[in-house]
Amino acid sequence: MDSEKLNNNLQNPKILKLDDDFSLVKRFVDGDKSSFRILVQRHKEKVRNIIYLTVNNSDLVDDIAQEVFITVYKNLKNFRFESQFTTWLYRVTVNKCKDHLRKINVRKIFVPVNETEDYSGENFSVESDNISEIVMNGVNKLPVKLRIPLILKDIEGFSYQEIAESVQCEIGTVKSRIFRAREGLKKILGPIESELK
Amino acid sequence: MGRHKKDIELLSAYIDGELSKPEEESLERKIKSSLKLQKQLDDLIKLKNLTSSVKRIPESPFFETRLMSELESTESAKGKLFKWSPAISLVLIIFSVMALLKFNPGFIESIWEEQKSNLAGFYKENLQPLLFAADLTNEDIFSFAFNNDLPLDQERKQYLFLGYDKNGKEYFEIKNAGFIERGDDYNSFIKTLNLNKDQKLKVDSILGKYAVGLRSQILINDKHTVAINPNLWNYRKAIAADLIVFAQDLNNEESQKLMPVWFSKTDRGKIIKAINSLNSVPNQNYIFLTPDSVFTEIYEFNPAELNEHMIDVELQINDSEKNIKKIEYRIRYDSTWKKLDENKFRSHEFNIEIDSNVCRVVIPEFEMSEFDLPDFDSIETLIDEATENVRFYSYRIPKVEHFGHGFKIEYFDGNSVKSYEYEYENYDYDSLLKSNQIFIDSFNSNSWEEFEDLNDSITTKFKFDFDESFKNFNHEQLEEQMEKLREELEQFREEMQQWQNELRKEKREIK
Numbered sequence: 001m002d003s004e005k006l007n008n009n010l011q012n013p014k015i016l017k018l019d020d021d022f023s024l025v026k027r028f029v030d031g032d033k034s035s036f037r038i039l040v041q042r043h044k045e046k047v048r049n050i051i052y053l054t055v056n057n058s059d060l061v062d063d064i065a066q067e068v069f070i071t072v073y074k075n076l077k078n079f080r081f082e083s084q085f086t087t088w089l090y091r092v093t094v095n096k097c098k099d100h101l102r103k104i105n106v107r108k109i110f111v112p113v114n115e116t117e118d119y120s121g122e123n124f125s126v127e128s129d130n131i132s133e134i135v136m137n138g139v140n141k142l143p144v145k146l147r148i149p150l151i152l153k154d155i156e157g158f159s160y161q162e163i164a165e166s167v168q169c170e171i172g173t174v175k176s177r178i179f180r181a182r183e184g185l186k187k188i189l190g191p192i193e194s195e196l197k
Numbered sequence: 198m199g200r201h202k203k204d205i206e207l208l209s210a211y212i213d214g215e216l217s218k219p220e221e222e223s224l225e226r227k228i229k230s231s232l233k234l235q236k237q238l239d240d241l242i243k244l245k246n247l248t249s250s251v252k253r254i255p256e257s258p259f260f261e262t263r264l265m266s267e268l269e270s271t272e273s274a275k276g277k278l279f280k281w282s283p284a285i286s287l288v289l290i291i292f293s294v295m296a297l298l299k300f301n302p303g304f305i306e307s308i309w310e311e312q313k314s315n316l317a318g319f320y321k322e323n324l325q326p327l328l329f330a331a332d333l334t335n336e337d338i339f340s341f342a343f344n345n346d347l348p349l350d351q352e353r354k355q356y357l358f359l360g361y362d363k364n365g366k367e368y369f370e371i372k373n374a375g376f377i378e379r380g381d382d383y384n385s386f387i388k389t390l391n392l393n394k395d396q397k398l399k400v401d402s403i404l405g406k407y408a409v410g411l412r413s414q415i416l417i418n419d420k421h422t423v424a425i426n427p428n429l430w431n432y433r434k435a436i437a438a439d440l441i442v443f444a445q446d447l448n449n450e451e452s453q454k455l456m457p458v459w460f461s462k463t464d465r466g467k468i469i470k471a472i473n474s475l476n477s478v479p480n481q482n483y484i485f486l487t488p489d490s491v492f493t494e495i496y497e498f499n500p501a502e503l504n505e506h507m508i509d510v511e512l513q514i515n516d517s518e519k520n521i522k523k524i525e526y527r528i529r530y531d532s533t534w535k536k537l538d539e540n541k542f543r544s545h546e547f548n549i550e551i552d553s554n555v556c557r558v559v560i561p562e563f564e565m566s567e568f569d570l571p572d573f574d575s576i577e578t579l580i581d582e583a584t585e586n587v588r589f590y591s592y593r594i595p596k597v598e599h600f601g602h603g604f605k606i607e608y609f610d611g612n613s614v615k616s617y618e619y620e621y622e623n624y625d626y627d628s629l630l631k632s633n634q635i636f637i638d639s640f641n642s643n644s645w646e647e648f649e650d651l652n653d654s655i656t657t658k659f660k661f662d663f664d665e666s667f668k669n670f671n672h673e674q675l676e677e678q679m680e681k682l683r684e685e686l687e688q689f690r691e692e693m694q695q696w697q698n699e700l701r702k703e704k705r706e707i708k
Binding site: 044058065066069070131133135136160179182185186189 | 205209213215240241244245247248249250251252253256257260261263264265267268271
């Protein structure tokens, strides 16, 4: 399969120019607080979506997104302009999501899913006719460490490099985790494969 | 990881466009030759399309507004923190001071001492000799030697009184003249010793010698400060001692009656030595009585400077003199002091007792040795005993004289002798007896402070004067004498009654 053809079928990521975000950050550091509103306007939906896909709870999205932007607001003066603003923003977002999921897991006295867990999909049931919802439920059956790179790649269109920076790991690790996530998702969705066609 | 699995992982990266060109070309060759890999690739692309088609969360129109509102409240919280910053700062300051005191405990004390020094400097400015303005006469100085009081103004409205309280502690008082019943002790002294003109001049010379020294003992200024040199106590003794030595040197019949039998040449030598040392060693340690506090400080008063600017000084003193009366109103008397345990008084450097007429400052730690007059302490008892003997000339046992149509009774009130002359017809015997009963009963009281219900000296004037004037006398002896007086008065009351009856009888017969 031709890679160009494949990329055309996928949603192209909307990456802003570096100097756009940098100039806004610079204005904020110089005292123009209104520039932060522009940054929020630019990136709020991507942040909200990552949160939504990661925690799989629409009721919590805005609360967590708010925490993300407040954290960014408080720490923006310390931004060192060594990486893209979005890389830093998404890292904060991913970490907030992880924090939230960790809290939920603690509350549920959650037993971590073993990486070698069998994703047989025996317990996976289709309660919805919406394919998107079925797939999302399947994605959420994946462990967090596999789920997030898969979401960032397939849904948000991040490069491996961007994912590595966001989840703070090596590119090889990202590559491996995405592969394993897809292997797991195939097993989860296997029983209903015919319905997805 | 097996070779096939490795290829499937490469397929995953392949569909993501994350393989290098060589990896990509190598994998594509394998895909073309492997149906299994082609199947795997198709499955992965289908899966990727599924995940990529997942719906995104709808936009939230209120998210931005809510976020900005939250950020503003966060900033506001910072503002609130800023609002509390004075309290936080205060707490920090307290902790800082505590830490400072822990590591430098003398810090506050040094500041305190510095402030005290500044305050003392303020009250020490422009001090002038009060007694210079008071224009002391020889009578005043003589009275000071034997009665412990000095006039503080030319009008003789206020006096300084030196004394010892019931615990033997030195005190000085500034009190209104109404309390001082002055007797003519100086002339009594001259008369008692039967001095001729030259001898009287000698006495005047002795008294005049101390007049100059006394000037620098009490200083005042326009800050309502009164600075008293404790050397006044020594001056009083020295003057008295000098006069005793003079009387001894007379060696006449009268002076032999006056002098105590024990008074030896050795004692005389000691006294003269003490007198000389007093005049040669000026004391610069003053007790400052100010509107704020009472304290001791070193102050160097230069009499020579005074003489140079005598006129100006006199004017200043006159102004200051007007203000001195304000002192008694500016010092606030703490009424709880009286109720405190005696031991607690020791925590105060000075104990101040004040009412509408008297301001008394008791000096708990009065040490004569500080004044470099080593011989004075040793002769103190001698002088006190001699002084007590000298006093006989002015305190006489009251007596009653009869004359034609009445009688005259003399009694001592304070340190003076008073007399009543009464015509028989007008005399109120009951009033006289009642008056003297109070007078006699007052002997039973040791000090005016014990009259709890009569705290102010105005109401205790009579008792107060009596106590102060006779504190060095033998009370038993006095009570005995007063009992005699009571008996005499009773006897005279009967006589008066009898004479009055006789007079009435005579009048009836005439009619």
